[in-house]
Every structure is written in structure tokens, then in C-alpha cells.
Amino acid sequence: MNSTSSMGAGLRTLSVVAMALVSLAAYASLAVFSKDEQPLRKAVEDAAMCFHFAGEFNGDGSARDKEVTRMQRKVCKKDGQRLVMQAYRKNPNDARLYPAVLMLDGLTSAPPLSEPEKARLCAVARTELVCN
Numbered sequence: 001m002n003s004t005s006s007m008g009a010g011l012r013t014l015s016v017v018a019m020a021l022v023s024l025a026a027y028a029s030l031a032v033f034s035k036d037e038q039p040l041r042k043a044v045e046d047a048a049m050c051f052h053f054a055g056e057f058n059g060d061g062s063a064r065d066k067e068v069t070r071m072q073r074k075v076c077k078k079d080g081q082r083l084v085m086q087a088y089r090k091n092p093n094d095a096r097l098y099p100a101v102l103m104l105d106g107l108t109s110a111p112p113l114s115e116p117e118k119a120r121l122c123a124v125a126r127t128e129l130v131c132n
Contacts (some may be wrong), residue, residue: 032096047084051104085101103129
């Protein structure tokens with residue numbers, strides 16, 4: 001790979017990350033977390049990024065896959081995912097958590113959401129990426 005194509009891949013990655021961060025910022029501005037809930041806010045944002053990068057992984061061993069894997073290691077933390085799911089189990093009516101819970105469904109070792117529960121969350125969250 002020459003330096004021009006390497007630079008192009010880097011710019012594409014940067015633009016994808018920027019778009020994801022913009023959408024997360026828009027979501028974060030809607031979901032208000034108190035000062036004490038900042039670890040939960042970060043875990044919710046990380047769940048969205050983890051979901052995003054899961055969709056970017058091709059499985060072909062390319063340089064792009066290696067970069068996606070590096071990014072996943074940064075945001076797909078088990079502790080954060082566990083925090084989101086524990087907060088949801090503690091308060092299943094906290095709509096701020098619905099998008100993250102829906103995105104983590106199937107990405108974690110937790111039991112998957114039941115169809116009625118997923119439909120309930122989708123009706124409120126309207127997260128198009130995971131709700132049809």
C-alpha cells in the first residue's frame with residue numbers, strides 16, 4: 001500500500017469516527033445524566049461506538065479491520081457494558097438507556113432481549129439501526 005492510499009484510509013476512518021461522534025453528541029445532548037452518573041453516560045456513549053465499530057468490521061484481515069479492532073478495544077469495555085445493563089435492570093423504565101441496551105443486545109454475553117421487551121424499547125427509543 002502506498003502512502004497516498006494509506007492516507008486516504010486514515011482520512012476515511014477519521015471521517016467515520018467524526019460522524020459517529022457527531023451523532024453521539026446529538027444523543028448525549030438529549031439524554032441528561034447527572035454529575036454522579038458520568039460513568040454511566042460514558043458507558044452509554046461507548047456502547048454506541050462499540051455497535052458502530054461492530055458494523056465496520058469485515059473479517060478480511062485488512063488494515064481497516066486491524067484499525068477497527070484497535071478502536072473496539074478502546075470502547076467495547078466489559079465493565080461499561082455491564083454498567084449499562086445493570087442500570088437498565090435496576091430501572092427498566094429509564095429511556096436514556098434504551099438505545100445503548102438495544103445496541104448491546106447480541107454484542108454481549110448477556111441473555112438477549114425478548115421480542116416483547118425489544119419492541120417496547122424500540123417503540124420509545126426509535127433507534128433505526130437496531131429497530132426495524
